[in-house]
Amino acid sequence: AQKVTQAQTEISVVEKEDVTLDCVYETRDTTYYLFWYKQPPSGELVFLIRRNSFDEQNEISGRYSWNFQKSTSSFNFTITASQVVDSAVYFCALSEAGAGNNRKLIWGLGTSLAVNP
Amino acid sequence: DVKVTQSSRYLVKRTGEKVFLECVQDMDHENMFWYRQDPGLGLRLIYFSYDVKMKEKGDIPEGYSVSREKKERFSLILESASTNQTSMYLCASTNPGLSSLRSPLHFGNGTRLTVT
Numbered sequence: 001a002q003k004v005t006q007a008q009t010e011i012s013v014v015e016k017e018d019v020t021l022d023c024v025y026e027t028r029d030t031t032y033y034l035f036w037y038k039q040p041p042s043g044e045l046v047f048l049i050r051r052n053s054f055d056e057q058n059e060i061s062g063r064y065s066w067n068f069q070k071s072t073s074s075f076n077f078t079i080t081a082s083q084v085v086d087s088a089v090y091f092c093a094l095s096e097a098g099a100g101n102n103r104k105l106i107w108g109l110g111t112s113l114a115v116n117p
Numbered sequence: 118d119v120k121v122t123q124s125s126r127y128l129v130k131r132t133g134e135k136v137f138l139e140c141v142q143d144m145d146h147e148n149m150f151w152y153r154q155d156p157g158l159g160l161r162l163i164y165f166s167y168d169v170k171m172k173e174k175g176d177i178p179e180g181y182s183v184s185r186e187k188k189e190r191f192s193l194i195l196e197s198a199s200t201n202q203t204s205m206y207l208c209a210s211t212n213p214g215l216s217s218l219r220s221p222l223h224f225g226n227g228t229r230l231t232v233t
Contacts, residue, residue, distance in 0.1 A: 046224070
């Protein structure tokens with residue numbers, strides 16, 4: 001069955017620490033996309049990154065980096081030198097072909113990150 | 118920048134009332150979605166629409182209906198609100214383009230609905 005697991009419900013770190021948010025997925029499809037979204041206290045989910053199933057290259061954007069490993073079905077997200085503004089709920093999601101016109105988006109339950117000063 | 122606007126940030130309604138949650142996007146997106154978010158349950162899809170007047174049920178459509186009369190507007194309707202519909206409601210939109218698999222969602226700020 002298709003599934004996204006974010007095993008860490010809550011993480012608390014002190015500013016400037018590095019932190020990794022785990023995401024493990026299950027799918028039978030060979031073509032799929034993985035996403036990370038950030039939900040700050042304001043409530044609006046913000047798209048961070050997309051990765052397709054054929055591209056295992058890791059990505060770095062500033063303090064953010066993503067490690068995609070098909071062998072372990074994982075798409076982990078690391079924040080380097082965390083800041084208070086990184087405090088948010090982070091969601092991992094899997095997009096795969098659904099019936100009819102639309103894809104099916106499967107969400108993890110989210111990891112709540114608190115970065116303390 | 119894409120803007121998805123939900124008409125109310127907070128809403129308090131009584132059991133049995135008919136409730137309308139409105140969502141407007143300004144980027145001519147074809148697909149629009151309504152999710153509800155609850156602690157421990159994550160995001161669950163209620164309904165989505167991929168064109169004007171077209172709608173499809175998501176994972177938890179019971180107790181809800183939707184309306185999409187214009188491309189930019191997608192309304193969620195609670196015909197008779199109940200306390201178990203107290204939740205955060207999130208609207209999202211996307212333009213599927215060549216592949217709906219890869220297009221990210223753009224979300225509104227959410228409406229926190231309390232039914233008493």
